[in-house]
Amino acid sequence: MLRRRPQLLWLLVPYVLYLGALPFVNRVRPVVLGLPFLFFWLLGATVLTPVAVWLTRRGDRR
Amino acid sequence: MNAAVATSVFGVFMVATVALGLLAVRGRRGGGGLAEWSVGGRSLGTVFIWVLMAGEGYTSFSYLGAAGWGYNYGAPVLYVVAYMSCGYAVGYVVGPMLWAYARKHGLVGITDMVAHRFGRPWLGALVAVLATVFLLPYIQLQITGMGVVVSTISYGAISLNWAYFIAFAVTTGFVVVSGLRGSAWVSVLKDLLVIVTLGFLAIYVPVHYFDGYGPFLDRLVTEKSEWLTFPGHGDSGLGQAWFITTSFLNSLTVVIFPTTVAGYLGARNADVLRRNAMWLPAYNVLLFVPMLLGMAALFVVPGLVGAESNLALFKLVTDSLPAWSVGIIGVAAALSSIVPMAVFMLVIGTMWGRSVLSLVPRWERRQKGAAQLVVVVAGSLALLLTYTAPNTLVRLSLISYEGMAQLLPMVLLGLMWRRLTLLGAMSGLVVGVGVVCGFVFMENDPVWGVNAGIVALAANLAVALVVTYAGPRERDERPDDEVLARDEWEADREVVNVR
Numbered sequence: 001m002l003r004r005r006p007q008l009l010w011l012l013v014p015y016v017l018y019l020g021a022l023p024f025v026n027r028v029r030p031v032v033l034g035l036p037f038l039f040f041w042l043l044g045a046t047v048l049t050p051v052a053v054w055l056t057r058r059g060d061r062r
Numbered sequence: 063m064n065a066a067v068a069t070s071v072f073g074v075f076m077v078a079t080v081a082l083g084l085l086a087v088r089g090r091r092g093g094g095g096l097a098e099w100s101v102g103g104r105s106l107g108t109v110f111i112w113v114l115m116a117g118e119g120y121t122s123f124s125y126l127g128a129a130g131w132g133y134n135y136g137a138p139v140l141y142v143v144a145y146m147s148c149g150y151a152v153g154y155v156v157g158p159m160l161w162a163y164a165r166k167h168g169l170v171g172i173t174d175m176v177a178h179r180f181g182r183p184w185l186g187a188l189v190a191v192l193a194t195v196f197l198l199p200y201i202q203l204q205i206t207g208m209g210v211v212v213s214t215i216s217y218g219a220i221s222l223n224w225a226y227f228i229a230f231a232v233t234t235g236f237v238v239v240s241g242l243r244g245s246a247w248v249s250v251l252k253d254l255l256v257i258v259t260l261g262f263l264a265i266y267v268p269v270h271y272f273d274g275y276g277p278f279l280d281r282l283v284t285e286k287s288e289w290l291t292f293p294g295h296g297d298s299g300l301g302q303a304w305f306i307t308t309s310f311l312n313s314l315t316v317v318i319f320p321t322t323v324a325g326y327l328g329a330r331n332a333d334v335l336r337r338n339a340m341w342l343p344a345y346n347v348l349l350f351v352p353m354l355l356g357m358a359a360l361f362v363v364p365g366l367v368g369a370e371s372n373l374a375l376f377k378l379v380t381d382s383l384p385a386w387s388v389g390i391i392g393v394a395a396a397l398s399s400i401v402p403m404a405v406f407m408l409v410i411g412t413m414w415g416r417s418v419l420s421l422v423p424r425w426e427r428r429q430k431g432a433a434q435l436v437v438v439v440a441g442s443l444a445l446l447l448t449y450t451a452p453n454t455l456v457r458l459s460l461i462s463y464e465g466m467a468q469l470l471p472m473v474l475l476g477l478m479w480r481r482l483t484l485l486g487a488m489s490g491l492v493v494g495v496g497v498v499c500g501f502v503f504m505e506n507d508p509v510w511g512v513n514a515g516i517v518a519l520a521a522n523l524a525v526a527l528v529v530t531y532a533g534p535r536e537r538d539e540r541p542d543d544e545v546l547a548r549d550e551w552e553a554d555r556e557v558v559n560v561r
Contacts, residue, residue, distance in 0.1 A: 011151040014343070015313075018144040019306045026302060028290045034279040036290040042140050043350060049147040049343035053154055057336055 007059025013052035017045035064385040065217040071389025072215055072396070076232055079248055079400065083240030086247040114246045114405070115325040115342060120256060121402040124349055125395045126207050129375035132356025133366065136289025138300035139353050141309045147343045148313035154339035156317040156474070158332035163477065163547040171409065172323050172473050173417035179476050179545055180484045181538060186417035189469065192495070193320050194410050194440060196465035201406050201444035202451075203462075205229045207372070208399035209448070214376040215392035226448050229399060234441040237404040237411075238434050242328055245404045252397035257348065259394040263379070264351045267358050270382050282357060289357055300508065307513040308460070315467040315515075318474055320409045321402070411437040461502055464515025468494035471519075471526045477547040486530030494522025 002008055025041040032040040124142065131139035160175070169175050173193065177186030208229035213222045220228070236244070272278035283290065293301035316322055329335050352375055359366075359374040362381065366374060379391050415433030471494075472487040501514035509517060538545065 008155060011154060014144075014148045014151050015310075018148060019309055022292075022302055022306060026291050028283060028287045031279075031283055034276055036279075036283055036287075038137060038291055039140075039350070042143060043347070046143055046147055046343065046346045046350075049151060049346075050340055053151055053340040053343065056154060057340060060336070 005060065007056045010052045010056040010059070014045060014049045017048060018042065064388075065215075065219045067385035068215040068217070068389035068392060069219070071386055072212070072392050075389075075393040076396070079251070079397065080232070080236050080239070082247050082251060083236050083244035086244040087240055114242075114249050114328065114401075115322070115338060120253075120345065120348070121204060121207070121398055123203055123207060125256070125352055125398045126210060126372045126375055127203075128349060129352040129356030129359065130371035130373075132289075132353040133359050133371045133374040135294035135296060135300060136286070136357065137292050138294045138305060139356075141305050141312070143346050143349050144305070144309035145312035145316065146346050146349075148309060149316035150339050150342045152313055153317050153322070153326075153342075154336055157326045157329075157335035157339060159477070159547045160318075160323055161326050161329055161332050161335060164327050170327060170416050171413050172318060172320055172469070173413045175477065176473060177417060180487070181540070181545075182484065183417070183421060185484070185488075187421055189472070190413040190417040192491075193413060193466065193469070196462050197320065197406050197410055198440065198444050198447060200462040201403055201441065202447045204233070204399040204403035204406070205444055205448045208233075208396050208403075210372055211376070211392050211395045211399070214373060214380060215388050217380065223449065226445060229396075229403075230441055230445040233400050233403045234407065234438055236400060237407045237437060240404070242324065242405070242408055245401055245408065246328075248397065248404075249401050252394065252401050255390070255394035256398060259391045260348055260351045263355060263375075263391070267355055267378055267382075271358065271362055271378075278358060281361065286357065286360060289360070301511055303511040304508045304513060307516045311467050311513055311516045311519065312463050314470055314474075315463050318469060319463075319466055320413065321405050324405060324409045324412070407437045407441055410440045460513075460515075464498050464502065464513065464518065465495065467515045467519050468498060468522050471523050475523075475526070480542055480546055481530060482526065483530045483533060483536045485533050485536075486526045486528075489529045490522040490524075490526030493525045494518045497521050 021041070025038055027038060028036045030037055035043065128139055128142060160172075163175060164170065167174075167178050169178060173186040173190040176189050177183050205226050209222055209226035212225035212228055213220050216225075236248075240248075268275045268278040272281065286295075289295045292305060326335055329338075355378060356371075356374045359378050363374065363377040366377070376391075376395075380388055383391075411433035414436040415429045419429060419432045419436075468491055471482070471490050476482050476487055495518075497518035498515055501509055501518070508514060
């Protein structure tokens with residue numbers, strides 16, 4: 001499955017952003033755009049997840 | 063006076079909801095049957111599936127529970143966003159796979175799939191019973207959530223206990239008449255209301271109480287920084303390890319959650335699901351709003367404890383807004399209960415109709431009627447649980463997920479790996495469910511800082527593998543193609559070529 005569709009690896013991006021990176025982003029400061037850092041990071045991850053899925057889909061449609 | 067205004071706004075919308083549900087199924091009577099009622103005749107397009115699945119994901123739990131946990135603990139509540147986003151990504155692969163499998167073999171849910179995979183009808187019945195047990199807390203959660211809403215917008219005129227009953231009655235009536243198609247229609251109404259009301263609150267609350275976002279967030283950072291990182295406020299035991307394990311477990315569980323699968327199977331084609339996997343995570347941005355509002359409530363209505371925290375958001379609303387808008391926000395929150403609850407009940411009805419009642423020949427002819435009866439019974443049970451075993455909203459949803467997760471090896475691994483034997487899958491399931499019950503009932507969850515469900519799943523998987531390899535090989539004459547779900551992308555291509 002993965003050998004034929006390596007683009008599926010993009011789907012790991014949300015796991016890395018939300019879960020893998022957690023120990024490094026579990027902090028209040030620096031405050032970005034008024035948001036505590038942890039919240040800023042997770043909001044960013046939420047925005048990037050559709051992009052990751054889109055990249056998979058783009059790979060699939062080739 | 064306030065109560066009368068808010069309650070009438072609410073009542074009008076409830077009637078409209080049921081009417082919309084009826085309208086949706088009008089003209090489709092004759093061809094009805096179980097498949098139309100349960101999976102919308104497999105004909106729903108991208109937009110309907112999007113609203114339906116977003117609707118399921120965005121329940122009263124997200125509206126009230128998220129605010130409640132934000133209020134109680136802070137950061138740990140973000141697990142909801144994390145698991146939903148990851149789950150949608152996984153759904154990109156699994157959704158079309160399950161869709162194609164169900165389509166090929168004419169199946170309507172995971173219980174059918176399991177029965178087909180292992181060639182044992184009774185296994186479907188067993189999984190149906192088990193899944194029902196694990197769905198009940200989720201229905202209870204929705205009843206509790208909607209009850210809280212009804213009681214709050216009537217400014218206490220309707221007591222909580224009556225409010226629970228109203229929640230149960232409206233939803234059960236709705237689901238019996240409307241089915242999945244009706245739920246999808248009402249989902250559209252609900253999503254509009256949710257987006258509008260949350261968007262409004264997101265701006266209004268900080269401006270009204272804190273003179274804008276800047277000052278609100280500043281106060282949050284300086285005064286409540288304990289809420290802003292893991293493990294959150296208080297002695298929650300909800301640290302990083304808990305967050306990571308829970309999000310991981312739930313992200314896998316959500317793709318086989320019977321209600322999610324109902325959404326998958328309603329799709330017109332597999333590509334609808336892939337497009338959805340792309341758009342659904344964007345909806346999660348909205349979830350940050352109730353969480354932040356829950357924390358805003360810390361400053362405005364301090365001192366809510368335990369299950370009272372579910373009211374955090376609504377206390378803000380009733381405190382600062384006129385009655386009619388309280389009514390509208392109440393409707394949005396109530397529909398956030400009704401839509402998911404309707405889908406849950408529908409799924410229970412379908413599972414029973416298809417996998418349990420069909421084993422009794424006498425009932426087979428009347429599958430749809432019998433399924434609807436089961437819905438009423440399940441709803442009543444959940445109502446009973448609401449009265450006898452109340453719990454905070456988040457806890458209920460966790461129990462549901464931890465239990466349902468134990469079906470992962472049997473369903474997902476089973477569909478991808480031929481060697482897995484029935485004996486292996488069953489042994490794993492028994493051990494997994496046993497461990498979950500043990501931890502939950504002895505109130506040992508989280509256990510050693512991690513989600514108890516994942517510990518149980520590990521045991522489940524280990525047992526399944528050991529028994530499969532050590533036990534007797536299974537004899538099943540059917541070719542792999544008949545039994546396994548295929549990499550759906552290739553299957554899809556073939557269909558296109560044949561055309």
